[in-house]
Amino acid sequence: MRNIKTSKKTYKKLIDKIFLQTLGLFIIATVIVFFIRSIGQGEIGDIITNIIRYIYDVDLESARLMYFQKFRSNIDIIIVGTIIILFAIFYKVFLSWFTKYFDEMIAGVNGIANREQKISMSPELRFMEDTLNQIKSDLEKSEQAESELEARKNELVMFLAHDIKTPLTSVIGYLGLLDETPDMPIEQKAKYVNITLKKAYRLEKLINEFFEIARYNLNSVLLNIEQIDLSYMLVQIADEAYPQLTASEKEVTLNTPQDLLLNADSEKMARVFNNLLKNAIAYSTNNSVIEISAESKENNVEIRFRNQGMIPQDKLDTIFDKFSRLDDARQSATGGAGLGLAIAKDIITLHGGTIYASSDQSHSTIVIEMPSTSHAK
Template sequence: MVTNLKNKKPYKKLVDKIFFQTLGLFIVAIVVVFFIRSIGQGEIGNTLTNIISNIFDVDWEPAQLMYIYNIRKYFDLIIVGTVILIFAVFYKVFLSWFTRYFDEMIAGVNGIANRNEKINMSPELHFMEDTMNQIKSDLEKSAEAERDLEKRKNDLIVYLAHDIKTPLTSVIGYLSLLDETPDMPIEQKSKYIHITLEKAYRLEKLINEFFEITRYNLNSVPLSKEPIDLSYMLVQIVDEAYPQLTASEKEVSLNIPQDLNLYADSEKMARVFNNLLKNAIAYSKSHSVIEISAEWKENKTEIRFRNQGMIPQDKLDTIFDKFSRLDAARQSSTGGFGLGLAIAKDIITLHGGTIYAYSDQSHFTIVIEMPGRGNSK
């Protein structure tokens, strides 16, 4: 693949700066050497002879001989020594220029952990400055998301503990009445037993939610894939949800081709479909029909759960987030804690598929797209 040279070498400005600095030092060194070389010639030689004549109080000719035998004779050695000295000085200066960039890089790396300061570098290091600031921003967003998730999870556990106590208190209370009043009228006893059973079901649901929260981590779960009869699995899922459908006066319409199979983990996909059906039952209108359909489309299996009812756009964007139903859960005695769709998304992603939702004026639809197709019957 051909890439832009500027993008391929974002450090070009740094290389150019080092090149011109080195070239400048080299030119200065040459100028200094030529200057020293010229000292032994022409007017500068005569000037040095005059200085020797004045210092030692001798005539011109003896002074010139002293200059030739004591200075001019060793001039090549003087030049070599001077060149070495100049090289050492300039090399030290060059290193100080060059290592300054390393100091900035180290400061930039240390600055990633500082939340309050933006990383600033020399213009030649802007490519690294941009990268470090992006990493810093990503880490801060990730840390903030983790803190928010942990807070929401802790809040949910606190709320859940409180909600568990409420039906448990009712169960104990009604059972105590039944125990203390053995001659209670049959109608009243039947009423108390019915209420106790409802509270026990609610308690069971809350405990199941608690287990979902505490064991929620599907990233490292291995998949055990096999061909799945999609029609048969969804019929079973709908049959298991019959009590909830009857209680809410809703129906399910299945439109699944008989020869359509999935190659996936059957246990986990059953969990996905169960969660989606529960969601559809909870959010669809009374006396409505929940439509479940599937088809083979463009090298993938597409499964749809469609029900009457709308979800606001702000909720639609977050329905697959973990614990996204905190407020709704506190307002409904039948609401969950926002893990069902999040778990469904993780399972689908683990299979290499995608899941998304959309809503129109009268219906809400969740779509699953799974890669590949299981063996036909």
């Protein structure tokens, strides 16, 4: 009901204008018809009789007779004919008035594509003018955001391409040394092998970043909803991250009920949890604990990833944007493409859930709220 009232108020000027125009035409037509009806009465009849008298050069009685024969006896036919003619004329005028609004709307829609031109319409179409200008503004902002995003993506790809050369050169160099020096001391050989392996891992990570950027498109993804043992999945995620946790001397604690179930796409939710854990490992302080917890709350399942380390307040609203990173500088050791959290948000949104971040002086928390029965949006 509220929307209907708002709609009527929005169209009020247009409705009033059409009503006044229609009323004006009706009044004019009525006046003309009454004028014709009154032709045979009083002074108007005498005037017409005198006109006939002078035109045909006849006496008064003959003029009156002609008047009655030509006008008075055919007054009904004259009135009907006049009404038909007036209706055709006024209808044409009314359509011209009304179609003018359609012309303005079409011009306004065409004006959306013209950045230089501001859309302007009649006062009674102000509601349409405001709507189209808002759409135009939103499209321009969206285009600008897409352009900036594409520029950031291209810049990131260029940085990654440059960074790939460094570990690749090291791998080739150390493998060349190992190949050229077969009698190299065991300690030195082990050292070179270890360096080569680290550089190869780094190279693999950078290549994976390229694939991540290339395949990032969740607009047409279909979800395969099934029942997930959430506790078991989170244990698996933590186990798979054991090498990264060990390397950074960090650990994960899990606090989830054993019987907690979630209806969702298991493959995509695993990707979400992997991304969140990788992010927590990358940006938490050394020798710290990453806490993962989950619980059922009314009609939602709430999952939390909490780690030591603060997220700046100005970053809380942007960390889920594509190619956004907490460290704006390019860090080859831990830097990623900045897609992990953006992908996580898109997957959660597809499930009808929400994801957000909070932070205090010592800890950061990412919270996922999933409906008990998930469905694709």
